[in-house]
Amino acid sequence: MKIRRPCQAGTFYAASPESLKAQIEECFLHRLGPGKLPRVSEKGERDIVGLVCPHAGYMYSGPVAAHGYYNLALDGKPDIVVLFGPNHTGQGSGLSIMNEGVWRMPFGDVQIDTVTADAIMREAKTIDVDDSAHTLEHSIEVQLPFLQYLYGSSFKFVPIAFLMQDLESSREVGQAAAKALAGKNAVIIASSDMTHYEPHKNAEKKDRLALEAVERLDEKRFYATIENMGITACGYGPITALITAAKALGSKKAELLRYATSGDVTGDFSAVVGYASVAFSRQQ
Numbered sequence: 244m245k246i247r248r249p250c251q252a253g254t255f256y257a258a259s260p261e262s263l264k265a266q267i268e269e270c271f272l273h274r275l276g277p278g279k280l281p282r283v284s285e286k287g288e289r290d291i292v293g294l295v296c297p298h299a300g301y302m303y304s305g306p307v308a309a310h311g312y313y314n315l316a317l318d319g320k321p322d323i324v325v326l327f328g329p330n331h332t333g334q335g336s337g338l339s340i341m342n343e344g345v346w347r348m349p350f351g352d353v354q355i356d357t358v359t360a361d362a363i364m365r366e367a368k369t370i371d372v373d374d375s376a377h378t379l380e381h382s383i384e385v386q387l388p389f390l391q392y393l394y395g396s397s398f399k400f401v402p403i404a405f406l407m408q409d410l411e412s413s414r415e416v417g418q419a420a421a422k423a424l425a426g427k428n429a430v431i432i433a434s435s436d437m438t439h440y441e442p443h444k445n446a447e448k449k450d451r452l453a454l455e456a457v458e459r460l461d462e463k464r465f466y467a468t469i470e471n472m473g474i475t476a477c478g479y480g481p482i483t484a485l486i487t488a489a490k491a492l493g494s495k496k497a498e499l500l501r502y503a504t505s506g507d508v509t510g511d512f513s514a515v516v517g518y519a520s521v522a523f524s525r526q527q
Contacts, residue, residue, distance in 0.1 A: 245344025245374065251381045252349055255300045256388055263349050267392045270305035275503050277313040283393055287319020290524045293431040293489045295457065295482055296389075297518035298328065298382045303505045304436065307518040310500040312389045314522050315430065320394055323356050323401070323429035325363070325420050327481035328382030330406035335376025337407030338369050338416060346384070346402075350391040356399035359423055363401065366419030369412055376404040382434040382478065408480025410466045417462075417487030424492065433485035435478025437517030443506040449474050450502065450517040457521055458497045462486035476517075489523040497523045 252258040257266045271280050294311040297304035315321075330339065342360035345352040364370050377383065383402045390398065403416065420431060437453070438446035449472050456465035462483045469479045476482070489497070500520040506512035 247341065247344060247346045247374070247377060249348055249384060250379050251384055255381055255385050258349055260349050263388055264392065266301055267388060270301055270309040271313060273306035275507060276306035276309040281313045281316035281393060283316045284319050287317060289319045289321065289428055290526050291315055291318045291430060291522050292492045292494050292525060293433065293485045293523035295433045295435060295485065295519055295521035296386060297436050298385045298434045299436055299516060299518065303508055303516070304518040307501045307503050307520050308389060311520040311522060312393060314500060316393050321428055321430040322398060323359055323424065323427055324390060324398055325359070325401045325403070325424065325429065325431045326383045326386055326434060327403050327405060327431065327484050328380065328434040329408065329478040329481060330376055330380055330404040331382065331477065332379050333406065334379065335373040335404060335406065336371035338371065338412060339373035339376030339404045339406070340364060340370050341374050341377055341402050342372050346387060348387050348391060350388060351396045353387055353391065353396050354399050356401050360401045362423035363419045366422045367415050369415055370403065376406065377402055380404055386432055386434055405480040410463070410483060413480040413483035414462065414487045417484035418491060420484070421488040421491035431485050431488050433478060433481035435476055435482050437474070437476045437519055439475040439477070439516050440514045443504050443512035443515045446504055446515050446517045450519065454499050454502065454519055454521070457482065457486060458499055460486055460490055460494065460497050485523070493525045494523040495525060497521055
């Protein structure tokens with residue numbers, strides 16, 4: 244069995260289960276977070292089809308990410324999570340999937356959903372099986388502890404790393420994921436930070452223009468805004484793919500749950516990174 248071991252435990256998030264649990268709860272209770280701990284609803288409607296969540300170190304972006312996971316908990320428990328993340332390392336193929344094995348995390352192993360991974364690959368010929376893209380990549384890994392905090396290891400997941408983030412390829416992955424997940428109890432999470440290393444006011448102004456396009460469920464407008472405004476969001480391809488998939492899965496609404504920057508955490512507004520949490524749901 245393939246085992247992918249964590250590359251960010253002890254850096255982006257705490258390495259021990261006890262410390263990690265406390266750290267995640269601090270994110271939920273933080274002044275920038277929801278302000279309360281989540282409870283998974285046993286009778287949740289499972290109306291949420293997707294989330295955008297940031298992926299910086301938990302001390303910076305964790306409270307913003309907590310808004311997405313708080314809402315997901317209220318919505319019940321998905322059986323399958325498809326995780327789209329940008330490839331920061333440059334390793335591996337343009338679009339890389341792992342289709343078997345487990346990811347070994349501080350909270351325990353999380354199993355890859357081979358059936359769903361293979362179904363996505365049948366629909367999107369541009370995706371390759373390439374484990375090397377995931378070995379040192381953090382964007383997908385940092386989402387798993389939040390999911391495990393809510394659901395333990397009772398869900399399966401599919402990781403897809405985007406080195407190639409053009410509009411056409413991103414749409415193709417989104418359409419493929421939607422076809423593979425049709426009729427299943429699943430959620431898609433696009434892992435992305437927003438503007439990098441600009442003054443707070445500049446970052447927020449630009450990011451909100453892009454997020455307005457996300458809320459309109461308009462992936463073409465979102466992509467054009469990223470390009471025209473020079474927005475340095477690292478996961479624009481994953482977000483584009485998520486918008487495409489969400490619409491195909493019946494999403495009628497995308498809601499910005501929280502936006503903040505690293506400056507809101509540290510007090511240094513001179514060069515910040517933007518973070519957003521967005522939920523896509525079927526009901527308006």
